[in-house]
Amino acid sequence: MKQPPWKRPNPAGKTKSKLSPAQVEAARERAAAAGRRYPNLVDNMWAAKQDAASLTGNAGGKSDPSPLK
DSSP, X not given: OOOOGGGSOOOTTOOOOOOOHXXXXXXXXXXXXXXXXXXXXXXXXXXXXXXXXXXXXXXGGOOOSOOOO
């Protein structure tokens, strides 16, 4: 079984980097959707993996697939 992320060592050769404001907001939204007041490590890891353009909403001029807003 895989170790949980908080018990794994940092990947070699990679340094910590701060999340962009869009990534922070995406992590907060994900935590709120799960019923948490604040994002946890898993939310932050998910946000860090996401493409920055995909987190800003209408990236690249594509139409919004969800009709409800």
